[in-house]
Each structure stands twice: as structure tokens, then as C-alpha cells.
Amino acid sequence: MRDFLSLLEKRGQLRRIKAEVNPDLELAAISDRVLGLGGPALLFENVIGSSMPVAINLLGTLERVVWSMGLKNAEELEDIGQKLALLQQPRPPKGLNETREFAGLLWDLIKARPDLDLIPPCHQKVLLEDAVNLDELPLLRPWPRDAGGVITLGLVITKDPETNVPNVGVYRLQRQTSTTMSVHWLSVRGGARHLQKAAAMGQDLEVAVAIGVHPLLVMAAATPIPIQLSEWLFAGLYAGEGVRLAKCKTVDLKVPSHSEVVLEGRITPGETIQDGPFGDHMGFYGGIEESPLIRFHCITQRRDPIFLTTFSGRPPKEEAMLAIALNRIYTPILRQQIPEIVDFFLPMEALSYKLAIISIEKSYPGQAKRAAMAFWSALPQFTYTKFVVVVDSNINVRDPRQVVWAISSQVDPQRDLFVLKDTPFDSLDFASEHIGLGGRLAIDATTKIGPEKNHQWGERLTRDKELESKIDSRWHELGLSDLKNKEPDPHLFGYVMDQLVSLQQTPCN
Numbered sequence: 292m293r294d295f296l297s298l299l300e301k302r303g304q305l306r307r308i309k310a311e312v313n314p315d316l317e318l319a320a321i322s323d324r325v326l327g328l329g330g331p332a333l334l335f336e337n338v339i340g341s342s343m344p345v346a347i348n349l350l351g352t353l354e355r356v357v358w359s360m361g362l363k364n365a366e367e368l369e370d371i372g373q374k375l376a377l378l379q380q381p382r383p384p385k386g387l388n389e390t391r392e393f394a395g396l397l398w399d400l401i402k403a404r405p406d407l408d409l410i411p412p413c414h415q416k417v418l419l420e421d422a423v424n425l426d427e428l429p430l431l432r433p434w435p436r437d438a439g440g441v442i443t444l445g446l447v448i449t450k451d452p453e454t455n456v457p458n459v460g461v462y463r464l465q466r467q468t469s470t471t472m473s474v475h476w477l478s479v480r481g482g483a484r485h486l487q488k489a490a491a492m493g494q495d496l497e498v499a500v501a502i503g504v505h506p507l508l509v510m511a512a513a514t515p516i517p518i519q520l521s522e523w524l525f526a527g528l529y530a531g532e533g534v535r536l537a538k539c540k541t542v543d544l545k546v547p548s549h550s551e552v553v554l555e556g557r558i559t560p561g562e563t564i565q566d567g568p569f570g571d572h573m574g575f576y577g578g579i580e581e582s583p584l585i586r587f588h589c590i591t592q593r594r595d596p597i598f599l600t601t602f603s604g605r606p607p608k609e610e611a612m613l614a615i616a617l618n619r620i621y622t623p624i625l626r627q628q629i630p631e632i633v634d635f636f637l638p639m640e641a642l643s644y645k646l647a648i649i650s651i652e653k654s655y656p657g658q659a660k661r662a663a664m665a666f667w668s669a670l671p672q673f674t675y676t677k678f679v680v681v682v683d684s685n686i687n688v689r690d691p692r693q694v695v696w697a698i699s700s701q702v703d704p705q706r707d708l709f710v711l712k713d714t715p716f717d718s719l720d721f722a723s724e725h726i727g728l729g730g731r732l733a734i735d736a737t738t739k740i741g742p743e744k745n746h747q748w749g750e751r752l753t754r755d756k757e758l759e760s761k762i763d764s765r766w767h768e769l770g771l772s773d774l775k776n777k778e779p780d781p782h783l784f785g786y787v788m789d790q791l792v793s794l795q796q797t798p799c800n
């Protein structure tokens with residue numbers, strides 16, 4: 292994480308804040324404003340109640356997420372996705388190019404193997420039993436009705452009690468006492484599955500929480516990996532080199548050796564406590580849930596640790612930036628599953644998963660409906676996508692002007708909408724009648740062909756390419772070279788809103 296902070300500072304994307312700030316509500320409120328302004332990462336150096344500085348908003352822009360992965364632009368995220376797609380469906384390579392690609396991937400996997408550090412920085416200070424005090428951590432409480440202080444960007448590490456294969460996930464932890472926290476993991480998560488197994492075997496489950504790791508490791512832990520691959524190896528694949536790990540002091544688990552703080556503890560199956568409410572990514576407070584309790588008996592840390600955190604809420608937030616990057620990584624896998632999909636986009640304003648716009652190379656009637664159904668079942672993370680808009684491949688899914696045009700000009704609502712009833716529904720989504728069960732809608736905004744229409748369609752307005760190139764070459768001569776095409780912001784559907792607002796603000800004479 293320190294390397295990344297240095298990189299941000301060098302690129303003018305880190306602001307140090309020396310003024311005293313309260314981790315209770317104030318710190319998140321300041322960070323939220325800075326994030327909303329597209330501002331830099333923040334390092335709060337004087338946090339009330341703790342000697343640790345707080346790093347936040349590190350992944351507050353897509354650009355910084357891309358940097359954290361050692362890339363130059365968002366397009367390169369698809370190269371990583373390409374490797375994943377190859378790993379997910381390996382088949383004998385055809386021809387020289389594919390053989391080279393496959394050999395490259397194997398070499399990448401060899402380079403990605405984790406390494407063990409014997410004297411790791413995270414062991415510079417070791418606090419055992421009575422010396423453990425979670426109140427020395429600058430735990431944020433982001434929203435006024437939140438139940439307590441939280442750890443939001445910790446890697447929660449457990450291992451399968453049967454196979455010893457580790458799982459690394461990012462799950463919210465709530466402070467309960469100075470030595471205990473509850474963990475909020477959904478029942479499908481790796482950690483929850485390990486706890487179920489430990490319970491069946493009559494054992495406690497060991498847990499380590501690594502705080503202040505390189506954002507790339509956060510990305511790897513938050514990626515729903517489609518294949519049987521250890522998260523450490525996966526992180527190494529992201530990084531292009533193996534992750535350096537350290538053995539924990541008191542539990543049989545490994546953590547990133549450069550972590551700032553590591554909490555070591557245990558869960559006794561069946562021991563639960565009320566967790567929540569907390570502000571969530573939908574923009575509402577979630578409910579109170581009985582959740583497993585972790586008892587911590589050891590903290591290891593660097594001499595001068597920095598606490599890495601973030602908070603949830605309605606987009607834009609750091610988690611939304613992460614989701615944009617992850618969706619980009621998933622594009623090649625989606626194309627592999629549904630070959631007719633040319634591109635797809637999940638606008639951040641729709642929480643990066645509620646609404647999908649997909650473009651297809653349409654060649655037969657009814658294909659848009661098939662593509663929508665295929666999309667919903669392609670990957671687990673699309674289970675809760677409520678709306679799918681299908682457009683032709685010549686529509687830029689990231690340009691709201693083109694998408695809205697396609698909906699307006701190609702859709703007859705009585706023919707082109709279809710609703711599926713009583714499907715799985717995000718339990719954090721209050722919009723449905725019943726929690727966990729609701730509908731979903733597909734809009735076919737493609738050009739209608741064959742039996743889909745009963746009459747002649749008007750001819751589309753176009754100009755010859757030659758004329759357009761001629762005008763391009765004359766643009767300067769015409770004295771218009773200061774006028775350039777404004778690219779739509781690919782990540783904000785709000786682009787259209789910005790245009791409308793600025794129009795409304797223009798005085799009418």
C-alpha cells in the first residue's frame with residue numbers, strides 16, 4: 292500500500308490532511324465530498340482517538356483503480372479478462388498464435404506463485420491477549436444511524452477445514468467490544484462456507500484480517516473468481532508477480548507480509564451477535580442481522596501503521612469504481628459465454644449491476660430476447676440485474692445519447708418489453724413487494740427484422756464516408772478547428788443530465 296501511496300503522491304493524486312478530524316461521521320463526510328468532486332486520495336494524519344493515520348479514497352477514480360493494477364488505461368483491464376477467460380475454458384490451442392498465448396499464460400501462472408517472507412514488516416510489533424485493544428484502531432462510523440465503528444477494506448482470510456485451501460474476501464466487520472467484532476458475510480461467501488464446514492466438524496474457525504494492503508489485493512479479493520484458483524495466485528496474476536505472504540503468529544493462516552495491521556482471532560460456530568444497521572451501496576440503511584462473532588487474541592502490525600478504509604453509500608463511491616473495473620475485466624468472459632455480445636455496460640448510477648446495456652450482432656428474429664436471458668444466467672453477479680437493454684452493435688453502449696435514441700426509435704412497448712415475474716431479487720433492494728423475490732425487465736431496442744415487423748421501416752439517415760472525410764480535411768480551412776467532438780464520459784450516465792442542466796441554466800433571450 293505504501294508503494295501505491297508514493298505513486299499517488301508523485302502523480303499529484305494524494306492530499307495529506309494535518310488538521311484534526313473525527314472518525315465518527317466527519318472523516319467519511321469529508322471524503323465523500325472529495326470523491327464526489329473527482330478529487331485525490333486522502334491521508335488523514337491526525338485522527339481523533341488513534342495514533343494511526345487513515346488512508347481513504349485511494350480507488351476513488353477509475354484512473355486510480357487502473358494505476359493500482361499497474362495498467363495505463365481501462366482498455367487494458369480486458370487483457371486480464373482475456374487471461375481469465377482462457378483459464379476458465381482451457382482447450383487445446385489451435386495454431387501458433389494460440390499456442391504462444393497459452394504458453395504465455397502458463398508462464399504468467401508460474402510467476403504469480405506466492406512467496407513467503409520470514410521477517411515480514413507486519414510483525415514489527417506483536418500484541419498478545421490482554422494487549423489486544425481494537426479501540427486503538429481508527430474505526431470509521433460513516434453514517435449517522437450506523438451501529439458502530441467498521442473495518443471495510445480488510446482482507447478476511449479463513450481456510451477450508453477439510454482441504455486447507457484458503458479463502459480471501461472483503462467483508463464488513465463491526466466493532467462489538469475492544470476485542471470482538473461481528474462479520475457480515477453473505478451465506479454464499481467463502482468465509483461463510485468455511486464456518487459451516489467447521490461447525491459440522493465441531494471445530495472453531497481461525498480468522499485473520501489484514502488491513503492496509505495494496506489495493507490490487509483488495510481487487511483480487513473482491514473479484515468473484517469464476518475458476519478454482521487460490522486468491523493469492525489470482526492476485527499474483529493481476530500483479531504480474533507473486534504476492535509476498537507471512538505466516539500468522541497464532542493461527543495457521545497466511546497474510547500479505549506488507550500488511551499494515553493484522554488481527555488474528557477465532558469464531559466459535561453458533562456464537563452470533565446483532566450486526567447493523569449500516570448505510571449500504573443502495574443508498575439506504577440495511578437491516579440488523581445475527582452475524583458470527585470473531586474473538587481476537589492477537590494483533591501484529593508495522594511500527595507506524597497506516598489504516599486503510601472506505602465506506603459504502605449511493606454511487607459514486609470507491610466500491611462503485613471497483614465495480615466498473617471488475618465489469619471491464621469480465622467482458623471477455625461474457626463474450627466467451629455469449630458470442631453474439633459485442634459489448635456491455637453497467638452504469639455506475641445503476642449501482643454497476645442493476646441495469647445492463649448490451650449490444651449484439653443481430654442476425655435472426657428474437658435474438659435480443661435470447662441474449663437478455665443468456666446475460667442473466669451467464670455469471671452469478673448478474674443474478675440481481677433488474678433491467679437489460681439490448682441494442683444493435685452500431686450503438687455505443689457507453690453513450691447515453693445513443694442508447695436513449697435506440698430505445699426511443701426502435702421500441703414498441705407492447706412488443707419489445709418482457710417482464711419475468713418472481714425471480715431472485717437482491718435482498719438489499721427494497722423495491723420489490725417481497726424481500727428476495729421480484730421481477731426483471733428486458734427491453735429489445737434492436738432494429739426489428741423479418742417477422743418482428745409487419746411493415747416497411749423508414750430508411751436511416753446517413754452520409755457517405757467520402758463526404759465526411761472531405762469535411763474532416765476542410766475543418767481547419769472552414770475556421771472551425773476549435774470545435775471538437777465532445778466524448779461522452781464513459782462512466783457517468785449523468786452526462787445527459789449535465790447537458791440538460793447546463794441548457795436550463797442558459798438564459799433565454
Ligand SMILES: Cc1cc2nc3c(=O)[nH]c(=O)nc-3n(C[C@H](O)[C@H](O)[C@H](O)COP(=O)(O)O)c2cc1C
Pocket residue numbers: 443444458459460461462463475476477479480481482512513514515516601610613
Ligand atoms: C468495499 C467492499 C465491501 C464489501 N463488503 C461485503 C460484505 O460486507 N459482505 C459480503 O458478503 N461481501 C462484501 N463484499 C463483496 C465480496 O468481497 C466479494 O463478493 C468477494 O468476491 C467475496 O469473496 P468470496 O466469494 O471468496 O467469499 C464487499 C466488496 C467490497 C469491494
